[in-house]
Amino acid sequence: MRDPSWRTLEALGVPLGPPRPPPKAFDATLARRAFEAVAASTASPTEREALAAWLAAIAHHWPSRFLEVAGPEGHRRLRALRVGLDDGRVVKLRRIAIANLAGVL
Numbered sequence: 001m002r003d004p005s006w007r008t009l010e011a012l013g014v015p016l017g018p019p020r021p022p023p024k025a026f027d028a029t030l031a032r033r034a035f036e037a038v039a040a041s042t043a044s045p046t047e048r049e050a051l052a053a054w055l056a057a058i059a060h061h062w063p064s065r066f067l068e069v070a071g072p073e074g075h076r077r078l079r080a081l082r083v084g085l086d087d088g089r090v091v092k093l094r095r096i097a098i099a100n101l102a103g104v105l
Contacts, residue, residue: 005037006047009054013100015093016050026104028068035069039077045085052081053093054101061098062105 002010010016012031013023038051055078059066066074082090 003038003041005034005041008034009038009051013097013104014050014054015096015100016047022100022102023104026065026101028065031069032071039081048081049085049089050093050097052078052085053090054097055081056090057094057097057101058105062101065105 008030011023012026043051055070058069059078070077
């Protein structure tokens, strides 16, 4: 069973697992808590790709929300997450994340 923080992030649009309906609402405080919890844990490459894609989508399209979710060190943390990942896969997942978030951010 997946960690509750990962389940929260999936419900908030992180493109991990099978396709699902986009979120109905976006709670930045809840997203921040879940992000902090998973950022402090050991994530698989697949989880890191999905999280990096989601954060990149928010950073590019909703920069004020990005600051709320990732904090002042968000861009540095995003760069660190992307180290060693397949950039093509992150870009593909980023498109999915944008579609997931477009109706709520």
